[in-house]
């Protein structure tokens with residue numbers, strides 16, 4: 001009797017999000033036989049439930065569009081959650097798109113909804129999922145995670161956002177801008193608590209001016225349904241009434257139920273898959289990982305790791321450099337941080353020299369702030385913003401930076417390059433910026449640091 005062999009691929013990529021699609025594309029372009037396994041939408045979180053719809057709604061809010069227009073633009077950009085075109089493009093590029101749930105069954109073997117395949121290399125790109133806090137009553141409450149908040153057409157009258165991290169802040173601003181009565185509950189004493197304090201403080205001011213209520217230093221203790229919605233008890237004794245609760249308390253890497261134990265890999269639940277600097281899973285052969293499953297928490301970090309994996313699978317050894325991966329919150333004003341924050345440095349005992357500058361002191365800031373008839377509305381009521389640069393005294397180099405203000409995500413790119421490329425401070429201090437731009441704001445702190453070091 002003939003033995004039917006499972007199809008064999010040079011590389012199977014498990015998970016078709018930002019990281020998985022880029023790994024599959026890169027390897028297929030290099031001539032490898034590649035399969036991409038996806039059980040939800042090809043493209044993953046970013047284009048359908050995360051980066052794209054959130055940035056679309058924030059943009060609509062800045063333009064003062066109606067909720068209906070904003071939802072229509074969002075849904076057009078997310079393709080009404082239809083991934084057929086993306087999947088077809090990948091198939092045209094020679095990638096076998098295997099729809100279904102993938103699970104490793106033995107070294108070199110994987111099943112997708114029960115059908116077996118074989119591989120030489122396996123790349124885990126399974127992403128992550130939102131954490132739901134274990135609070136009394138929470139399991140029975142109708143909760144939103146960011147997935148629902150960015151895909152449904154509802155505009156709740158009273159919205160409680162749990163978590164003052166990037167997701168909580170972006171979504172709080174979106175819903176407050178379109179008229180929901182928003183309350184943010186955050187256990188830390190500030191928003192964006194791991195970053196330089198002025199970032200969270202400036203953003204808190206902007207959200208409060210839009211009418212959001214910020215409950216800092218407290219967390220939910222209990223949730224209960226009431227006749228008119230939900231009641232939330234806080235650990236500081238306060239109570240909140242809500243029509244909807246949005247959970248944005250963090251995300252965890254998706255490592256369970258993948259059969260990784262058959263490969264001798266057993267991360268503790270909620271822990272990232274440990275990878276070395278080549279993105280090879282520590283202690284395993286022919287096993288690689290990229291994206292949120294490794295703890296990298298942005299789409300650009302996922303894309304960077306995907307490129308590292310492609311090169312290494314192709315035998316071109318390449319190591320990831322994690323010194324300068326930007327952390328952005330696309331609110332108004334926008335927040336940008338890169339490299340070490342003063343809080344990171346304190347934890348690791350590093351001494352940072354700091355110098356800063358207010359955007360209001362730039363001519364560009366004065367121009368954009370002048371005149372009462374300028375557009376901007378509730379989200380951009382007055383010029384506010386600041387940049388701070390942090391130098392490592394021991395190396396004499398820039399080690400980190402933080403900024404809040406208009407377009408910070410655009411003009412902070414050069415600081416990111418400076419950290420990544422370890423450009424000497426005297427060269428940075430000798431660099432000319434066009435007048436009048438926000439980018440000029442880095443000149444004074446750069447000169448100050450160059451003189452002090």
Ligand SMILES: Cc1cc2nc3c(=O)[nH]c(=O)nc-3n(C[C@H](O)[C@H](O)[C@H](O)COP(=O)(O)OP(=O)(O)OC[C@H]3O[C@@H](n4cnc5c(N)ncnc54)[C@H](O)[C@@H]3O)c2cc1C
Nearest residue numbers: 015017018019039044045050051102127291292297298299
């Ligand atoms: C609200 C929000 C806004 C964000 N905004 C930004 C932003 O503006 N900029 C930015 O850089 N980052 C942003 N991020 C982060 C960014 O979305 C993620 O870092 C990125 O999408 C992770 O990509 P990934 O490929 O690692 O995972 P994902 O895109 O989650 O892809 C993983 C895929 O694997 C599939 N999968 C998992 N297990 C299996 C299995 N066993 N079988 C088959 N398929 C499986 C899943 O269905 C999923 O499609 C945001 C995140 C959120 C939540």
Ligand SMILES: NC(=O)c1ccc[n+]([C@@H]2O[C@H](COP(=O)([O-])OP(=O)(O)OC[C@H]3O[C@@H](n4cnc5c(N)ncnc54)[C@H](O)[C@@H]3O)[C@@H](O)[C@H]2O)c1
Nearest residue numbers: 133162163164165166167168185219248249250297298328
């Ligand atoms: N623009 C971007 O690049 C972008 C945008 C959004 C998200 N992301 C990424 O997505 C990831 C997830 O973001 P996030 O904001 O969900 O997570 P996070 O871990 O960054 O922040 C979660 C916040 O929730 C708080 N929290 C914890 N338990 C709580 C509780 N029981 N009740 C209320 N608050 C509680 C934490 O103190 C923290 O401030 C981040 O790592 C982020 O980098 C990136």
